[in-house]
Amino acid sequence: MEIIEIGKYNAGLLFDYWNKIGKDIPYFYKTSYQLFKKSLFDDTFEGMPIFSENKVFVAIEKGSVKGFIQYGLPTFHFTESGKITQDINIGVIRNLYYERTITDIGRELLDLSLMFFEENNIKEIYAFYHAMGMSCNGNHGKLHEKFSYIDKFLQERGFEIEHQNVYYICDMKKKRLELSNYNRIDISQLYDNRQKFILYDTDNNVLGSAEIKYIGNLTDSAEDIIYLVWIGIDKRVKGRGMGTQFLNHIIQYCLTKGYRYLHTDTALENINAQKFYIRNGFIDKGVTRSYLLKH
Numbered sequence: 450m451e452i453i454e455i456g457k458y459n460a461g462l463l464f465d466y467w468n469k470i471g472k473d474i475p476y477f478y479k480t481s482y483q484l485f486k487k488s489l490f491d492d493t494f495e496g497m498p499i500f501s502e503n504k505v506f507v508a509i510e511k512g513s514v515k516g517f518i519q520y521g522l523p524t525f526h527f528t529e530s531g532k533i534t535q536d537i538n539i540g541v542i543r544n545l546y547y548e549r550t551i552t553d554i555g556r557e558l559l560d561l562s563l564m565f566f567e568e569n570n571i572k573e574i575y576a577f578y579h580a581m582g583m584s585c586n587g588n589h590g591k592l593h594e595k596f597s598y599i600d601k602f603l604q605e606r607g608f609e610i611e612h613q614n615v616y617y618i619c620d621m622k623k624k625r626l627e628l629s630n631y632n633r634i635d636i637s638q639l640y641d642n643r644q645k646f647i648l649y650d651t652d653n654n655v656l657g658s659a660e661i662k663y664i665g666n667l668t669d670s671a672e673d674i675i676y677l678v679w680i681g682i683d684k685r686v687k688g689r690g691m692g693t694q695f696l697n698h699i700i701q702y703c704l705t706k707g708y709r710y711l712h713t714d715t716a717l718e719n720i721n722a723q724k725f726y727i728r729n730g731f732i733d734k735g736v737t738r739s740y741l742l743k744h
Contacts, residue, residue, distance in 0.1 A: 450508055450509070450510045450515070450553070450554065450557070451508070451509045451510070452506050452507070452508055452509075452557065452558075452561070453506065453507050453509060454504070454505065454506050455489075455505040455506065455507055455517070456490075456505075457486060457490055460482075460485070460486045460489060460490075460505075461482065462507055462509075462514060463489075463505070463507055463514060463517055464482050464485055464486075465514070466507070466514040466517065466546075467485060470546050473595065474593050474595060475593075475616055475618055475712065475734040475735070476582075476586045476587055476589040476593075476616065476712070477586060478585060478586065478587065478664055478667075478668045478674065479668065480585040480667075480668040481668070484584075484585050484667065484668060485583075485585055487584070488583040488584045488585040488586075489505060489519070489583070490503060490505075492583065492584050493584075494525070494580060494581065494588065495533075495641065496641070497524055497525055497533075498524050499523055499524065499525075499581050500521040500522060500523055500524065500541075501521070501522050501523070501524050502521045502522040503519070503521040504518075504519065504520055504521055504561075504562075504565060505517065505518070505519045506518055506558060506561055508547065508554045508557065508558060510551070510554075515547060515548045515551055515554050516545075516546055516547025516548060516551070516554040516555060516558055517544065517545075517546060517547075517558070518542065518544060518545045518546075518558040518559065518561060518562055519542070519543040519544040519545075520540065520541065520542045520543060520561075520562035520565065520566075521540070521541060521543070522539075522540060522541075522569065522571070523537065523539065523540075523541050523578075523581060525537065526539055527580065538570075538571060538572070538573070539571065539573045539574070539575060540562075540565075540566040540569070540571040540573070540574045540575070541574075541575045541576075541578045541581055542559075542562050542574065542575070542576040542577070543577075543578065543581055543582070543583075543590065544577075544583075545558060545559060545562075545576065545577075545599060545603075546596070546599065547599070549598050552598075552602065555599065555602050556602075559602075559606060562574075572743070573741070573742075573743060574741070574742040574743075575611070575739065575740065575741055575742075576592075576603055576608055576739070576740040576741075576742070577590050577591050577592040577737075577738065577739045577740060578590050578739055579591050579612065579614075579739050584667045585667055585668050587662065587664050587667060587676050587712070589616075589714070589737070590739065591612070591614060591737035591738055591739050592737060592738050592739070592740075593616075593735055593736075593737050594735045594736045594737065594738070595735065600738060603740050604740075606742075607742050608740035608741065608742045609740060609741055609742070609743075610738050610739075610740060611738075611739045611740055611741040612716065612738070612739045613716070613717035613718075613736055613737070613738050614714040614715060614716055614717060614736065614737050614738075615714060615715055615716075615717055615723055615733060615735070615736055615737075616712070616713075616714045616733075616734045616735055616736075616737055617712070617713050617714060617715070617726045617731035617732060617733060617734060618710055618711070618712050618731065618732050618734055619700075619710065619711040619712075619713075619726075619729070619730050619731040619732070620709065620710060620730070620732075621700045621703060621704050621708065621709055621710065621711050622704070622709055623730065624697075624700060624729070624730045626697045626700060626701055627693075627694075627697060628694070628697055628698060628701065629694045632648055632649060632650055632651070632656065632691075632694070633648075633649045633650075633651075633653075634646055634647065634648055634649070634695075634698050635647045635649070636702065639663070642662055642663045642667060643660055643661065643662050643663070643678070644660065644661055644663075645658065645659070645660045646658065646659040646660070646661070646695075646698075646699055646702075648682075648691070648695050648698075655683065656682060656683050656686055656691060656695075657680070657681055657682040657683060657686075657691065657692070657695050658679075658680075658681055659677065659678075659679060659680040659681070659695065659696075659699055660677075660678040660679055661675050661676065661677055661678060661699065661703070662675070662676040662678050663675065663676075664676050664712070672707075672708075673707070673708055673709040673710055674708065674709075674710045674711075674712060675703045675708045675710070675711050675712070676711075676712045676713065677699070677711055677712065677713035678713075680692065680695065680696060680699070680713075682695065692725060693725075693728075693729055696729055711731075713726065713731070714737065717736060
């Protein structure tokens with residue numbers, strides 16, 4: 450087995466493997482090589498570079514890639530209240546993938562990252578940090594349950610599950626839309642691949658808000674996909690079907706712009722949200738997880 454460091458000059462070694470491991474993973478959107486390379490080395494989150502130091506290594510056996518890891522020192526972190534802070538001392542394993550039958554590769558790649566973090570005196574290490582996912586994956590950074598052997602391996606090495614989400618897809622063309630004209634919806638201008646929706650009643654009181662992200666602008670290829678970042682309804686009007694009405698208007702808007710699939714995810718413990726999505730035609734595409742290792 451040979452371990453090779455990947456840079457912009459030889460990222461092509463990794464591209465075919467990336468497409469291979471992403472098969473059947475809903476947020477591994479089909480992307481161009483140029484945007485894959487940009488996601489790997491020059492990714493940003495809300496205008497900020499994701500990493501100040503960024504390492505990528507592949508494991509090659511018999512001339513083909515059998516695994517890879519990406520890790521580094523991020524430029525930001527989220528506080529417990531969800532606010533961005535740049536006063537940090539954490540490490541992030543952004544990607545770790547390897548062939549199921551070759552566990553030695555996973556061990557050697559992980560040890561590379563842990564040695565790096567030890568040299569940099571990093572005590573708090575995250576793996577598959579959600580918001581630091583590849584932009585060509587819509588920034589969804591968690592590990593899909595399809596890779597159960599990697600989940601098991603990380604937990605055996607002391608990583609604890611930090612968050613778990615359920616990923617959903619709705620075929621908007623198949624959804625029956627019942628629309629109400631009693632409320633007003635304002636739609637913001639497109640900014641940073643996103644648009645915000647605000648739902649008002651007839652007295653201009655805010656009843657709900659939502660945000661969508663245009664995946665096609667990040668991938669070059671996923672032109673029929675929209676990502677629903679969030680949707681929320683004021684608790685005073687919950688239980689009246691307002692969430693479904695609001696969602697239907699958002700879907701109608703997306704359909705008129707030529708999109709077909711609406712992706713979203715929600716926390717595994719958020720049972721109410723899961724029921725809402727299933728009730729509105731979303732299909733469960735699996736659980737995704739992020740991890741934390743504390744020394």
